[in-house]
Structures are given as structure tokens and as C-alpha cells.
Amino acid sequence: xxxxxxxxxxxxxxxPQPARSExxxxxxxxxxxxxxxxxxxxxxxxxxxxxxxxxADLFARFTxxxxxxxxxxDRLQSAIDQWHRDNPGAGTGVPEAFLREIGYLVPEPAPFTxxxxxxxxxxxxxxxxxxxxxxxxxxxxxxxANARWGSLYDALYGTDALDGTLPPAGSYxxxxxxxxxxxxxAFLDSAVPLASGSWTDWTGGTxxxxxxxxxxxxxxxxxxxxxxxxxxxxxxEIVIDPDHMIGRTDKAGIADVLxxxxxxxxxxxxxxxxxxxxADKASAYRNWLGVVxxxxxxxxxxxxxxxxxxxxxxxxxxxxxxxxxxxPGRSLLLVRNVGHLMxxxxxxxxxxxxxxxxxxDAAVTAVCALHDLKGLGPLRNxxxxxxxxxxxxxxxxxxxxxxxxxxxxxxxxxGMGRNTIKVGVMDEERRTSANLSACIHAVKDRIFFINTxxxxxxxxxxxxxxxxxxxxxxxxxxxxxxISAYEDRNVQIGLACGFAGRAQIGKGMWAAxxxxxxxxEQKIGHPKSGATxxxxxxxxxxxxxxxxxxxxxxxxxxxxxxxxxxAPLSDLLTVPLxxxxxxxxxxxxxxxxxxxxxxxxxxxRWVGQGIGCSKVPDLSDVGLMEDRATLxxxxxxxxxxxxxxxxxxxDVEASLVRMAEVVDRQNAxxxxxxxxxxxxxxxxLKAARALIMEGCEQPNGYTEPLLHVFxxxxxxxx
Numbered sequence: 001x002x003x004x005x006x007x008x009x010x011x012x013x014x015x016p017q018p019a020r021s022e023x024x025x026x027x028x029x030x031x032x033x034x035x036x037x038x039x040x041x042x043x044x045x046x047x048x049x050x051x052x053x054x055x056a057d058l059f060a061r062f063t064x065x066x067x068x069x070x071x072x073x074d075r076l077q078s079a080i081d082q083w084h085r086d087n088p089g090a091g092t093g094v095p096e097a098f099l100r101e102i103g104y105l106v107p108e109p110a111p112f113t114x115x116x117x118x119x120x121x122x123x124x125x126x127x128x129x130x131x132x133x134x135x136x137x138x139x140x141x142x143x144x145a146n147a148r149w150g151s152l153y154d155a156l157y158g159t160d161a162l163d164g165t166l167p168p169a170g171s172y173x174x175x176x177x178x179x180x181x182x183x184x185x186a187f188l189d190s191a192v193p194l195a196s197g198s199w200t201d202w203t204g205g206t207x208x209x210x211x212x213x214x215x216x217x218x219x220x221x222x223x224x225x226x227x228x229x230x231x232x233x234x235x236x237e238i239v240i241d242p243d244h245m246i247g248r249t250d251k252a253g254i255a256d257v258l259x260x261x262x263x264x265x266x267x268x269x270x271x272x273x274x275x276x277x278x279a280d281k282a283s284a285y286r287n288w289l290g291v292v293x294x295x296x297x298x299x300x301x302x303x304x305x306x307x308x309x310x311x312x313x314x315x316x317x318x319x320x321x322x323x324x325x326x327x328p329g330r331s332l333l334l335v336r337n338v339g340h341l342m343x344x345x346x347x348x349x350x351x352x353x354x355x356x357x358x359x360x361d362a363a364v365t366a367v368c369a370l371h372d373l374k375g376l377g378p379l380r381n382x383x384x385x386x387x388x389x390x391x392x393x394x395x396x397x398x399x400x401x402x403x404x405x406x407x408x409x410x411x412x413x414x415g416m417g418r419n420t421i422k423v424g425v426m427d428e429e430r431r432t433s434a435n436l437s438a439c440i441h442a443v444k445d446r447i448f449f450i451n452t453x454x455x456x457x458x459x460x461x462x463x464x465x466x467x468x469x470x471x472x473x474x475x476x477x478x479x480x481x482x483i484s485a486y487e488d489r490n491v492q493i494g495l496a497c498g499f500a501g502r503a504q505i506g507k508g509m510w511a512a513x514x515x516x517x518x519x520x521e522q523k524i525g526h527p528k529s530g531a532t533x534x535x536x537x538x539x540x541x542x543x544x545x546x547x548x549x550x551x552x553x554x555x556x557x558x559x560x561x562x563x564x565x566x567a568p569l570s571d572l573l574t575v576p577l578x579x580x581x582x583x584x585x586x587x588x589x590x591x592x593x594x595x596x597x598x599x600x601x602x603x604x605r606w607v608g609q610g611i612g613c614s615k616v617p618d619l620s621d622v623g624l625m626e627d628r629a630t631l632x633x634x635x636x637x638x639x640x641x642x643x644x645x646x647x648x649x650x651d652v653e654a655s656l657v658r659m660a661e662v663v664d665r666q667n668a669x670x671x672x673x674x675x676x677x678x679x680x681x682x683x684x685l686k687a688a689r690a691l692i693m694e695g696c697e698q699p700n701g702y703t704e705p706l707l708h709v710f711x712x713x714x715x716x717x718x
Contacts, residue, residue: 018278020348023052026059026355027348029278032285036364040289044370046414054413055347055363059355062406066340066356069399073700076104076431077464084467093465093575104431106397106438113498115445116422118384122332123422123448124502126233127532127554128263129542131331132509134272134613135284139298139309141291143539145330146312147262149237150543152187153246154256156180161516161544177246184257188238191231191550204240204252217317217325228317228325231550235260235327262542264504264533265331267291269361270338270392271456271628272613274606276708276715278346281360289368292333294379311379332388333381334424334449335369337361339393340402342704358391359406365389366410366421373420387416388448390424393456395700396431400442407446424449424504427490428456428629429700430464433572436493450499451506451533452490454478459632462640463701465575470644473583473591474637477576485571491530491558492566500558507534511625513615516544527552530561537625583646589655592647594619595634596659599691600676602626604663604684607710608674617666631691631703639695652692660685683714 019030037048079102083094099105122128133144156162157180167176188199195208207227209215217228219237227238239256241247247255267288269275275284290296291311298309312329319325338361343354369387371377382388391403407421423446425432425439432439440447461482462471472480487507494505507526510519519541526534527548536542583591601616606628615623624630641647660676667673676682687710691703698705 018345024049024056025350026052026056028052029282029346032278032282032346035282035286036367039286040364040367043376044367044374044414046367046370051363051367051413055360058359058363058406058409058413059347059349061409062359062402063349063356065402066359069340069395069402070699072398073395076102077700080104080464081467084465091469091577091579093468093573093577096570096573099434099573104396104434106435108437109441111496112441112444114440114447114502116419116447116502118386118419119422119448119502120332120382120384120386121233122263122328123388123504126263127527127549128234129261129536129545129549130504130506130533131262131265131539131542132268132272132336132535133265135267135269135287135335136273136275136280136610136612138287138290138296139300141267141287142296142298142309142311144262144265145291145333146309147265147539147542148260148312148328148331149258149315150261150539150546152184152257152259152543152547153180155516155540155543156183159516159540159544160514161520164517172245181246181250181254187547187550188236188257192229192236202252215320217319219315219317232553234546234549259543259546260327261546262331262536262539264334266334266336266390268336268613269365270336274610274612274707274711276711277344280610281344281346281364285364285368288335288365289371292335292369292381293371293377294330294381295377313379328383330379330381334388334390335365336390336392336424337365339391340399341393341699341702342708362389362406362410363413366414366416370414370416373416385420386422386448387420388422388424390426390449392426393429393700393702394425394432394439395429396435397438397442400425400432400439404443404446419446422446422448424451426451426453426456427486428453429460430457433457433486433489434569436489437497440493440497444497447503449504449506450490450494451504451508451531451535452487453508453629454483455508455629455633457486459629459636459701461576462633462636463696463698465577466636466640466643466696466701468575468577470578470646471637471640472576472578472581473587474595474633480576481571481574482576485567485574487529488564488567489572491561492564495530495558495562496566500555500562504533505531507531509535509625510537510541510545511630512622513537513541513625514623516541520544520547524548524551527554528557530554530558532558588641588646589651590619592638592641592651592655593659595638596652596655596688597662598624598626598634599631599638599688600656600659600663600684601666602631603688603691603707604667604673604676606631606707607684607687607714609672610711610715619662621666628703628707631707632701635691635695635703636701638692639701642692643696649693652689656685656689683710683717686710 020027021030021033080094131144133140185200192214193210195210214229216230218225222241229236237258240253241255242253244255247253275281294311314329315327317325338357342357344357345354347355372381423443427450536545597619605611605614613627616626664675664677676685690706
């Protein structure tokens with residue numbers, strides 16, 4: 001909803017409008033139309049007329065169904081809200097029987113096994129780290145694509161992973177370097193042990209391994225033949241260079257240890273980007289096209305020099321039998337489309353309405369993927385001829401079925417074989433979690449991925465039960481009953497549906513990119529859970545997290561977990577209510593300020609600068625990765641406490657003032673930052689206020705509708 005504090009429809013209409021062109025009844029942003037016709041379509045064998053006609057047919061076929069499913073979300077939420085009004089003080093979630101009566105819970109399908117085929121081994125067979133990168137930042141995108149291989153030495157030396165401390169300033173510190181080398185040798189002893197002795201004492205030549213099959217080849221390096229080893233499906237390259245600064249001090253000339261790190265990367269068009277119009281969408285699609293073709297470049301300055309970043313080439317080795325061996329040099333690229341909720345002004349329908357953004361994403365990202373499938377670029381992405389689309393924020397199996405039918409139609413439109421487009425179902429909404437088997441069944445022949453995500457999932461948990469009572473503090477929600485059931489059921493149901501060896505089971509993001517020692521200690525829990533992948537915030541983190549997949553054989557762990565009973569649905573449906581918990585004034589104020597500071601720190605960049613994902617300092621100045629999921633949970637949490645009287649509007653306003661000063665201080669070094677303190681007209685401050693004060697009315701508690709309005713206003717002002 002838009003009120004006078006935010007923006008009226010008249011204000012929107014008064015904004016400068018982009019140039020548009022008519023295409024088969026659609027009115028298309030001119031920048032987007034040029035991209036499609038002059039960059040995306042050439043070489044694909046699809047004419048502009050056929051594409052636009054096909055796109056118009058997609059909108060005609062699926063827009064109404066999309067609206068009906070969004071209306072169903074509202075109906076179910078209204079029924080749940082009414083139950084709470086009719087049962088004041090119940091202090092519980094809605095009974096399971098009532099949820100079945102209204103259709104929130106659907107019958108479980110009969111036991112089945114997914115039928116997905118033609119999946120790359122990085123998805124189906126090998127467990128490893130996964131990156132998520134905003135599509136609008138070409139440099140970050142290339143860094144992520146090239147994070148397939150990473151230096152273990154660099155990751156240990158340059159972060160606090162080694163001993164909780166950072167390297168001293170200045171030149172190379174030999175004492176720290178010796179600790180790095182010792183850590184890496186101990187890792188090699190664990191992952192690829194020698195038949196006798198330790199890698200610390202190895203002096204070169206062909207190593208005698210305890211398991212000779214782990215030596216799979218060699219590659220030419222600067223100072224000799226590098227060794228290529230394999231463990232748990234992941235490769236390790238030992239770099240031999242006696243002339244290197246490190247290698248010349250090593251008895252075997254080892255200069256580095258390279259790990260196969262980020263096996264897959266999600267190119268994100270959703271939570272980590274701020275794409276609110278046709279120009280933004282064209283830029284995001286262009287980067288997806290370039291990276292999936294392999295010809296994307298990014299120019300930047302570093303140390304006073306202009307640098308050009310490109311996609312890494314594949315890596316060439318000689319196998320132990322003398323044959324040529326080629327390994328991928330880049331992550332397997334997946335693309336995250338937007339969900340079913342949002343519309344976009346990039347395309348207007350014949351009715352004059354904005355088009356559903358998810359339908360546009362499906363068509364355009366698939367056209368771009370044709371360049372890979374047809375081999376039109378210098379590099380290849382999928383070796384099996386697949387396209388991988390991660391689909392977020394679906395609520396229940398009917399919405400998953402819509403996605404399945406939409407992808408069928410896109411395949412027909414573009415001449416793709418059936419189920420060429422694989423789908424990843426993000427298990428991040430309560431109704432999807434509660435009906436996960438049915439959701440998987442709705443896409444059973446194209447699904448390649450399920451995952452868990454605490455932040456969005458918690459935001460939906462709060463919004464769904466907004467009227468039930470005040471929620472626990474955020475830190476305590478992480479220890480609530482439903483979280484463990486959520487994480488367990490995701491793995492258990494995935495395994496029961498036949499994901500082992502066929503598809504990924506994923507876990508969420510490590511949010512503190514500067515705290516790698518903590519990550520090394522804690523994130524081993526993800527492979528131990530039976531998950532084949534988990535999100536990390538940087539290429540360096542991917543290399544460090546890769547060591548976890550050497551320490552834990554995920555396929556063996558999955559075999560163990562496959563015998564477990566699935567965690568009870570009743571546990572999943574247990575709402576994290578505060579109940580009789582009482583907090584001190586200081587505890588309430590700290591929770592409010594913590595939420596508020598995160599909201600403001602993120603909104604100032606999203607609205608004011610168009611940055612959809614960034615490292616935002618928290619109240620203790622610890623940098624945390626923030627995207628719309630973190631914003632959703634924080635804004636919904638304050639809205640819940642405001643609704644139930646834990647805080648007042650006056651408390652919220654006072655916190656806004658206090659935290660605006662904090663965020664201004666934290667961003668003082670940013671030359672394009674616009675301070676909020678003392679600026680009653682600050683659009684960023686107004687956006688934050690609206691996200692909280694209108695939080696109860698936002699569809700499923702999502703932040704996108706308000707963010708898009710305020711970002712469009714900021715762009716017009718700029």
C-alpha cells in the first residue's frame with residue numbers, strides 16, 4: 001500500500017517516463033527491447049517477431065493464473081489472521097486441522113523419486129560450496145564465476161581463519177606464512193594422505209599415496225609439473241615452483257595449494273539486486289548473457305592501474321594414463337529469477353498493467369542461456385546441455401506447478417527439449433516448508449535443488465503468525481523448535497524424494513565475511529547435515545568452506561540420514577512466540593536498535609545508490625552481508641513488536657533518529673552517501689519508516705514493493 005508518507009499514484013505518474021516501443025501488443029522499455037533484439041536474440045535462430053509474440057502469449061496465458069495464486073496467498077493469510085482474532089490470547093499457532101480445512105496444508109503425495117536427468121556433476125554428484133552474486137555487478141560476477149579454484153594459502157594468510165587474527169600490515173610475514181604452510185600440510189595429510197609419513201616431509205617427485213587412485217594427473221606450472229589430486233569428488237592442485245617466493249623455501253618447491261572451491265554460482269536477479277525498471281533489467285540480463293557465454297569483461301582500477309577481468313579458461317592436465325584431462329575453470333552458473341509477486345514497468349501489457357516480472361525473467365534468461373546451449377560463445381557453462389533456474393519465494397505446490405508449466409511453455413517457445421530448464425525450489429516460505437514433498441512433486445522431472453534460508457523463512461514465519469503474539473528476540477528465534485525441524489525436514493524430505501546423486505540439497509549463507517575462523521568452526525555443520533552445498537559470501541570463503549567437504553563425506557552422511565524418520569510437522573508449525581518471556585527496557589531497546597540499524601544500513605544503499613547487497617556494519621561495527629531477506633526479518637520483527645505493544649511508535653521514531661546518526665557515521669567515508677540525520681526529507685529514512693509502519697500490510701511481509709517505489713523515486717530525483 002502507498003500512503004502520503006510514501007508516494008501516491010499521481011506522484012508516480014508525474015515521474016519522467018522511459019522511452020518505450022510497441023511489440024506485438026506489448027509496450028516495452030526501449031533499452032530492454034534493444035538488448036533483446038540486438039544482443040540476446042542474434043545467433044539463436046529466433047526472430048524478434050517470434051520472440052515478442054511468444055512473450056505476449058506467455059503473459060496472456062499465465063498472468064491471470066499468477067494473480068489468482070497471489071489472491072490465494074491473501075485468502076489464506078486472512079483466514080489465519082481471523083482465527084487469531086477469534087481466539088485472542090491463545091498464545092499458539094493455528095491448529096493443524098484448521099490449516100488443512102482452509103487448504104494451507106495439502107495431502108502428502110504418494111512416495112516418489114524425482115525424475116530429473118541430464119544434470120551436471122557439480123549439481124548431481126559432487127558436494128561443494130555455492131556462491132550467490134548480484135547480476136548487476138560485472139566484476140563481482142566474474143570473481144564468483146572464477147572462484148571455481150582458489151588458493152588455500154591466500155585464504156588462510158589473508159583472513160582470520162588461521163588463528164583468529166589478521167596478517168600484520170606490510171610485507172610478507174614469514175612466521176605467519178609458516179603457520180599457513182603447516183595448516184595446509186595437515187589438511188593434505190587428512191584429505192590425501194601419503195602411504196607413509198607426512199606431506200610436511202615430502203621432498204618432491206611422484207608421491208606415494210595411501211590411496212593411489214587419488215593422484216589423477218599433472219599440469220605444467222611455472223617451475224615444474226603440478227600435482228592434481230582428488231578427494232570426495234573435489235580436486236586439489238599442488239603448485240610446484242621452486243623459484244616462487246614461497247616455493248624456494250619449501251623442500252619440495254610447493255608454492256601453493258589450490259582447491260576446487262565454488263562448484264556452483266547463482267547469478268542473482270532477485271534479492272541481491274536493485275532492478276526497478278527496464279534499464280536495470282537490461283543491465284542485469286546483459287551480464288547474465290555475457291557470463292554464460294564466457295565473454296563478459298569488467299574494467300576497474302587497482303593501485304592506479306586499469307585492470308580487465310575476464311572469465312577463466314578451462315584447466316588442462318595430463319591424466320596418469322597419459323591422456324588429456326580438462327577440468328572446468330569456472331563455477332557452473334545458475335540464475336535466480338524473481339518470484340511470482342512482483343511486476344515490472346519494463347513491459348506493459350495490452351491492458352496497460354505492468355507485466356509479471358517472473359514471466360519476463362523466465363523468457364529472457366532462457367534466451368540468453370541458448371547462447372550456451374548452442375555453443376555461441378567462447379566458453380561453455382553446462383556440459384550436459386541444461387539451464388538452471390533458481391525460483392524463490394513460492395508458496396506451496398500450486399505455485400511450483402505454475403513455474404513448471406511456465407518453463408514448459410518457455411521451452412516450447414524457444415525450441416528447447418522438455419525439462420532443459422531445471423528448477424531450484426527455495427524452501428524459504430512457511431507454506432512451502434509445510435508442503436515440501438508436494439512442492440517437489442509439482443516439479444519432479446526438472447528439480448535440481450532445494451535449500452533452506454533462515455532469514456526469509458523467519459520473515460514469513462513472523463508475518464504468517466503476526467497476530468498470534470509477540471515473537472522471541474531474533475537470536476532466540478534461531479534456537480526455537482521450528483528451526484531445527486525446518487532444517488532437518490529439508491534434508492530428510494529431499495533424500496526421501498531421491499535427491500541423493502541427482503540434485504542438490506542446500507543450506508544458507510554465512511553472513512559475516514570477515515569472520516572466517518568462526519565460519520571454519522561452525523559451517524562444517526552444513527555438510528554434516530547431509531547438505532551437498534551451502535552459501536558462502538565470497539570466493540575466499542568458498543575456498544575455506546571447501547575444506548569442510550573434504551572433512552565430511554556427504555554421500556556417506558546422506559546414506560545415514562536416509563534411514564531417519566522425518567521430523568514432525570507439528571514441530572515445524574510451532575510458532576516462535578515469546579509467551580511469558582519478559583524483557584528489560586534495555587533488552588527491548590537493544591533489540592529495536594539492532595533491527596533498526598540493520599534496516600537503515602541496508603536501505604540507504606538500496607534506495608539511495610541502487611546497491612542490492614552489501615556488507616553493512618552492525619551495532620558493533622561487524623560487517624554483515626545484507627540483502628532483502630535480512631531487511632524482511634528485521635522490519636517484520638519490529639512491526640510485530642509494535643503491533644503487540646512491546647515497543648511504541650515513539651520508541652520506533654526515537655530509534656530511527658539514533659540509528660540514523662550511527663549509520664551516517666558508518667558511511668562517512670562514502671563520497672556519494674547522503675546523510676539522513678537532520679534531513680526530514682530523506683527518502684531513505686522515509687523508506688525505512690514505511691517498511692516498519694506498513695509492515696503488517698505488506699504482502700507476506702515482503703519488502704520489494706516499497707523498496708521499488710522509493711528507489712524509482714530516488715532515481716527520478718537523481
